[in-house]
Amino acid sequence: MGTRVVVGLSGGVDSSVSALLLRSCAQKLNLDVHGVFMHNWDTEGQMCPTASRDYQDALKTASQLGIPLSTVNLTKEYWTRVFEPMIESLENGETPNPDIGCNRWIKFGAFADLMLNRKPGTEYNQLRARIMEEIEKCALSPDPLPLPKPTSAKWNPTPSITTLIGTADFIVTGHYARIGLDPILSRPVLKRALDRKKDQTYFLSTISHTSLQQTIFPLGNLQKPQVKQIAARNGLDHVSKKRESMGICFIEPGEKFGDFVGGYIxxxxxxxxxxxxxxxxxxxxxxxxxxxxxxxxxxxxxxxxxxxxxxxxxxxxxVPGSTHPALYRDSIQVRDWVWIDAQEPTELSTNKSMKGMLKIRHQSEPVPVKFRSSKCLTTEYSVYFEGPQLGIASGQHAALYSTNDICLGGGKIK
Structure with a gap:
């Protein structure tokens, strides 16, 4: 069977190009590439219109690449782990980000747990590095990438998800992020993407290192324009020209977030x-x-x-004006903190404080901070900015980085 990689195909250009790059080096590396569409939200038991359209695009991508596409229904998990906590947070006057919970509990939680084989003793770090090396070579090709054809005459383009459960060596997504290696612990670390405008480590800051161990991010060293060019060069016009989604699966195009949640709160x-x-x-x-x-x-x-x-x-x-002092804060408290490595950095656990870089929204750059431990709780911390920061709301997500672009963890602002 070779190394089985399961790509989360969302019907967008990023996951499609991720699958394309893996498929193009499948023969050389003996990769068994499968696509899976995650059905996370429905309307009266059926896929909502947006999800249905995305599924058709994912199906077209899989067909062009010659890989099977299965569907996994994670609507119950999404409702319980992501949507209900978001509604509760809104009712409490907070500003939640459902993408954080979706990555932690769904894509790198329920989905990863369902797909991965978790074989002890496997050299995943070495294998991932070899795959990424070939992917980056393919990404630089100025010509359309050659794709192997399905080897079996009985090849099933849409197999049941049950055939994949517990069989994947890696899961693959189209996130803009990179995976490095801790030289001391030999554990994977989450690093910011080369394309800083598209970097998505903020949204990934609460996933576990165990899921990261068997994850591949093919686009981490690419710029977004490159990704679209690769898609267009390889005939994936249905996604290369597709409008970018806002990332929240339950919002239909043209629908306002406030109007939608008004049906629940x-x-x-x-x-x-x-x-x-x-x-x-x-x-x-x-x-x-x-x-x-x-x-x-x-x-x-x-x-x-x-x-x-x-x-x-x-x-x-x-308050009048965008420079009013009431809009700025020079310190915050964070709660429900999650360390990707499942433990505090050595400097913090030893000294009870450390310097780092904090990101308080996806589109902003990390800013210098001093991060201090709580006297009582291991999931609550105090954060002190070097300069006042604008527009910080309770419930907003914060992600902490080291000075060398490694994402260490994340949590909610109190």
Missing amino acids: DHRPGNFVTMDGEVVGRHDGVARFTVGQGARISGAKGKWFVSGKDVDTGNVTV
Whole structure:
């Protein structure tokens, strides 16, 4: 059978090119490449329209590459592990990020646990390094990549997922991230992608090193324009020209997040108030706002921004101008912290504090911080910025990096 790699095919260009690169070096490396479409959200027992369209694109990719495509239903796991906690967080006035939970509990949790064989003693690090070396050679090819044909006349293009359970040596996704190796512990470490604008380690900052051990990120050393060029050069026009998804599987194109979650929570309309308690307007739901966001107030002069909110009263506190001191914080507390390596870095456990780089949103660059242990809890920490940071909200995700771009872990801002 060779080395079995299972690619999470989402119907987008990134996962499609990841599968293409693996398929192109399959013969040389004796790789057995399979695609799997993760069905994470449905409507009345059926795939929602977006998922159905994505599945058709994934099926077309698999057909062009000559690999089988199975489907795995993880809707129950997604509802319990990702969607319900997100709704609870919104009801508590927080600003959650469901992509964090999806990666931790679904793609690198339930899916990885279902697919991977977890063979003890296997040299996964060496094998991954060899595969990545060949992938990068294929990515540099100016010509269309040669693809081997299915070897069996009885080849099934859409086999049952049961045939793959517990058989994969690696899972593969189209995330922009890299996997390095800790020289001391010989464990895999999560590193930022070469394309810093597309780097997705922020979303991956709470996955475990055990899943990372048997994961491949083919796009970690590529730029997004390169990926689209590879797709176009190899006839994957249905994904190379496809509009990028917003990443949240339950939101249909054109649908607003606030409108969708309104079917599951009480938005609690209320007042816009100043820091002195003066009512300056009305809003249609406290859950629609987060700290740092602009607030449209009828009849108000100038621009106003959200500095806080109270889910009990429905009040959203606003301040004039984007440079108001109430919008900035020079320190935060983080909770529910997860270390990718399952333990604190040596410097932190020894000294109770360490310097690092903290990322508080996907699109921002990490900033220098001092990270300090809590006296009581091993999952709570204090973080001190070198300079004030704008628009930090409770429930927002934070990811910590070393000074050499290794993602160490992540957690929620209190």
